[in-house]
Amino acid sequence: MERIDVLVVGAGPAGLAAAIAAREAGCKSLRVIEREERAGGVLRQCIHNGFGLHRFGEELTGPEYAARDIRKAAELGIEIDVSTTVLSVSNDRVVTVISKSRGLETIACGAIVLAMGCRERPRGALSTPGTRPAGIYTAGNAQKMINLMGLMPGKHAVILGSGDIGLIMARRLTLQGAKVLACVEIMPYSGGLNRNIVQCLQDFDIPLYLSHTITDIRGSERLTGVTMSRVDENRVPIKGTETEFECDTLLLSCGLIPENELTQRAGVELDSATGGARVTDRLETSVSGVFACGNVLHVHDLVDYVSEESAVAGRAAYEYAQGARDFAGRVKVVSGNNVRGAVPQFIDKDSTGDVRIMFRVGKILKRARVLVTEGNNELLSVRKPVLVPGEMVNITLSGEKARSAGEITVSAFGGDE
Amino acid sequence: MYDIAVIGGGVVGCAVARELSRYNASVCVIERQSDVCMGASKANSGIVHAGFDAARGSMKARYNVRGAEMMPELCAFLGVPYMNNGALVVAFSQPERSEIERLFAQGKENGVKGLRIVERDELLLLEPKLSPDAVCALLAETSGIVSPYELTFAMADDAAVNGAQFMLDKRVSGAKRTDKGWQLSVGGDESVECRLVISCAGVHAGEIRELFGADSLKIIPRRGVYYLLDHEEAPAFSHTMFQTPTPMGKGVLVTPTTHGNLLIGPTAEDIENADNTACTNEELQKALLMAKKTYPALSLRTNITNYAGVRAHPEDDDFHIGEISGAEFVLEASGIESPGLSAAPAIGESLAALAAEKLSLTKKSSVLPPVQQKKPFREMNDDERREACKADAEYGAVVCRCETITLAEIRASLRRPVPARTVDAIKRRTRAGMGRCQSGFCLTRVMEAIAEEEGIPLTRVTKQGAGSEIAPEYIGDVLRKEADDGKN
Structure with missing residues (x-):
């Protein structure tokens, strides 16, 4: 059986960003599996513009946005196995894939990044x-x-x-x-x-x-x-x-449904609010060494955030593949008033850096306030002119504050509440 | 000139054709749709009934019992999914108990084996998800489930391999008596000549009778809607769960399918237009409400699709099988509603024998074996998959992600003796597009496979025959036509 450090399932924007981040962190033994004939995911068919404003400061079309990551991956020598389907992911990280050119392969992986995206209802x-x-x-x-x-x-x-x-x-x-x-x-x-x-x-x-x-x-x-x-x-x-x-x-x-059949069969716990895996701020799922990012984790509104999130998963996966760490405890993140599907659901006590929390609101909130609390203790309060269910909200919480808590709750209120 | 023309390529027509292909005779099947199995044969509950429902001495009872007896062996021979899962007819009140007892007695009279009445405690052990309101049930151990379209396709293929001709997209619109037999108009100037006709026309059986100048027969189109749930979780019930029957039919059932889905339905609504297979909101709600009587925890979270089938309900409530009075050399299987699927093999056997007698046909000395369907990729283990890829690299190309169907299997369905030619025909033969995403992923890939195999442009690929093109034009065509219209 072939052994590799990191395997990425999917070469859409999430998988590409995860693979690039893993390689840049030093991961040499890396494979990216893509079932379509080309990398790029759904961006290939999104020929309209509006992608990349946050990440690149300019408006790109979908194929242009994807091309930047595909080119970068090529420069880094990342191999993308196109026209290849993942048939199963086991909870001890053995992945079975199949393709016309190579037939059936089983691969033992140090870590796995799930980046399969979502499908339409x-x-x-x-x-x-x-x-x-x-x-x-x-x-x-x-x-x-x-x-x-x-x-x-x-x-x-x-x-x-x-x-x-x-x-x-x-x-x-x-x-x-x-x-x-x-x-x-x-x-x-x-x-x-x-x-x-x-x-x-x-x-x-x-x-x-x-x-x-x-x-x-x-x-x-x-x-x-x-x-x-x-x-x-x-x-x-x-x-x-x-x-x-x-x-x-x-x-x-x-509506879009995160495509989590492989995830479920690997025994990963899902969050009924997002339809995706429950993850830590490292984007690690309930199955050790299996990470998830992009639309398979939760449906995003902007690809820029998919890329950013997925880079975190790619780096963390490579870190995991280099050697398991001791479990240091976790802070639970609870979705409170008007908040749907806050991600991550847990914050690792031993991870570092500030924590970005993303979620959607259940209804339109005008003159809104987002609150992060631990019991009666307010950790963060952010004002937003308006929050709508169609747009993802994201807030950044100081890592120090977040990790010293036991359980934190994210809530949102309209001006009249 | 054919010896025999079968009108209708449903499960009954294909069963008749298959049995006829065992005789030294030339046989054709004339089907108005783009594929066989397009009517009630594809939209039913897929149950092989034990035979206790039909009244003693009725044609329904006789053909059901014989057909159910033939079914396991036939399915094994043809490689069609069949499971002997047993059925439970549940009573939810004491008055219903007496009906259960009546069915038990009737079943025994009809010669059905393996019947017994199960009391509440045992019943809830057998089916823990059944409503606690259940009082008792009739257990029918010999009841089974079958994939109705796969059965029809396999019988059609077997008939075709043994010489039967399938004429699709041909509607019989007239019949003229000739000195040799019958001349059937099948659209345009085309006609088919034959010595004997067998009408297996489902909901249109009455109209076909009229074409032959025979006595009329009233067929009431009775529509029923279904819900089909995903197989991501094991089906909630292992038995086929009936409710106590009413004069409108066997009621809404909850049953596993041979592919591990859960099927719920059908309702029963008499309608005017026999081809109207629309689901109405009222009937969908009714089906849900009725199913919850059996399965209170039912959730539609994993619903894949809804569909409706139209039963050919005969006014006199019984099958009409045999010669038609008022028309010579015309046989029929008419009014074939439930248990028609169970009865089909027996109807085929009986009508073929009758035709052979009328035309003095002899049996062939040998019959070609059925086309063995290869084991589906989704059921193979890793070693089998590895070997399959070595033999045919297209097993490595997964086309349908939900049901794990490969290009090799799509290709094979396009090359069967009665080949798939449309997206829906591929779906029913391979299951590509039958899963939870409802062809969101595989539709365009299946279209490409059809276009390549048939050598046609993508714009001519259809869902279910002419007029149902998936994407009828190329993108430039619409604007170009607009520009041309502007000039004129």
């Missing part, structure tokens, strides 16, 4: 009534068809859900000559970034219907139309509020 998960014709695709699948395959999925489209990929696709379809009739969101707020609402919907006069959902789908071979209804505060459709759209395409942008 399909129609079945929504139980939308109606028929099952051609013309219903996840927004990301439609994006792949248009941007990577040169195919037009349809000409008259309705978008269900207002996640970022759906918003981007509303604009992309319009630019390509299709008519986008509506973007329909069941929640009273959008799940996407505000800049995308403005630049992808408003600039093209595409109406956004909040507190609405699709209640019927028609057509036998190809989609011929959908019915939209308003929903009440419990998200139940209200009779008599139906509007019909004639369309041949329905794109779904109804």
Whole structure:
């Protein structure tokens, strides 16, 4: 069996950043496994711009952003095994992979970084009534068809859900000559970034219907139309509020699910709020020597933070592979009032540096305040003009304060609370 | 000129064709859809019923008992997933207990073995997730589950290997009596001539009868919706869990599938249009509510998909199998609702024998063996996977991540005797796209495999036949047409 120090699963932005950081920390024996034919992950199909503002101080397209990491990885001599699928990860860090060129391989790893990203919620998960014709695709699948395959999925489209990929696709379809009739969101707020609402919907006069959902789908071979209804505060459709759209395409942008099947089968504990692993500030999961970062850990809004987070995982994985350390105890991070899925869930007492905590809020909070407390003791208080569920919030806590605590709670409050 | 034309490529039509392929006869199957197994045969509960439900002396009882008897051996022969998991018909009140006792007695009269009544304590030990409101249940040990589409495909392949011709995308729209038999119009100027016709037309059986000028038969389309849950967790029940039946059918069941998913449904709703397989919100809610009676802790968190099937409910509540009165040399299997899947092998056996008698056919001296389906990659161990890759490198290319389906298997499905030609046809033959992401990952890869194999552009790849192109145009086409329209 082959033995290596660090194996990275996935060569999207998370996997690339983790691999680069591990190599820069001195890791020589490193493999990156990628199931697609090329590295870059979903960025390959994100040909719009807006990536890299925080990290590079300039606006790049997805492929440009990915190319910078791919080039860097090549300069560092990092091998990326493309068209290779990971079949299993065991809790003692043996990874089985398969490819056309090399067949089945088993690899014993000093440490593993999970960077598989996420997938889109399909129609079945929504139980939308109606028929099952051609013309219903996840927004990301439609994006792949248009941007990577040169195919037009349809000409008259309705978008269900207002996640970022759906918003981007509303604009992309319009630019390509299709008519986008509506973007329909069941929640009273959008799940996407505000800049995308403005630049992808408003600039093209595409109406956004909040507190609405699709209640019927028609057509036998190809989609011929959908019915939209308003929903009440419990998200139940209200009779008599139906509007019909004639369309041949329905794109779904109804949420992203971290792709954690390998993680679960390795015995890693997941957090029901994020759908990802429960990790320490080193991004180590409940299985020793297995790390997770990027969208497989929690769904990010900006790739810049994915890269930053993943570099931490890459360095920590290499550190682990060099020799296990003694367990020094952990501080538990609890998601409090209005806070969903704070990551990391634990802070190692023996790690160093300030701790970045990321989370989402459960509703729109204006004139907001984020509080980190230990019991009645306030460790950090940050004011933010507005917090929305579509955007990830991140705060930085002094490492010294964080590690001296027993358990800390992250909460957020609106101005009226 | 064929000896026999079978109308309809569902599970019954394919069972009939397979049995006919054992005779010295030329056989064709005419199917209006782009693939076999496109109607109720693909959208049902996949249960091999023990045979206690049908009234004594009915055609349903006779064919169910015989079909269920044939099923294990047939599935083993064809390499189709079948499990003898047993069924429980649960009573939730004392009045329902008397119905359970009636079914028990009826089952014995029908000749069903392995029946007994299980009291509450034992019942809850057998199925710990069953509602504590359960009073007792009829246990049917011989009840089983089968993959209904895999059974249909395997029978179709076996028939094709032994000479049956499959004509897809052909709708029988007229029938003319000739001196040799029948001339069937199948669209355009095309026609098929044959000596004898066997109608296995499912929900359209009544219309087919009319084409032959036979006595009419009323088929009521009865729709039912289903939920299919992911197999990431082991199924909550090992037995097929029925509720005490009502006049509308066997009620909503909760059952494991042969692939380890949990299946919930169907409801029963009489509808006008036999081809309307839409799920309505009302029926989806009803199915959920009814299933919770059996399984109170049911959560839809792992729901993969919903679908609806339309049963061909005969007004007189029994199968019609045999000659049709008022039309010579026309046989039928009509009104085949539940337990039609269980009965299909027996219907095939019986109708083929009847056709042979009418046309004085002789049995072939030898039959070609079925095409052995290779062990699915997802069921192989590491050594088997290593060997599979050495024999065919395309086993190393995983196309469907949820179900772990490889390019080698996709390719094989495109080359079966009755080949897959559409995305859905591949899905049902290989399971690619049947998992939790519902083809979010593999759709474009499957499209590429079809385009390559068929030598067609990607824009002509369909979901389920003509008119269901996944992406009908290239990106430039839409703008170019707009520009051209502007000029005119």
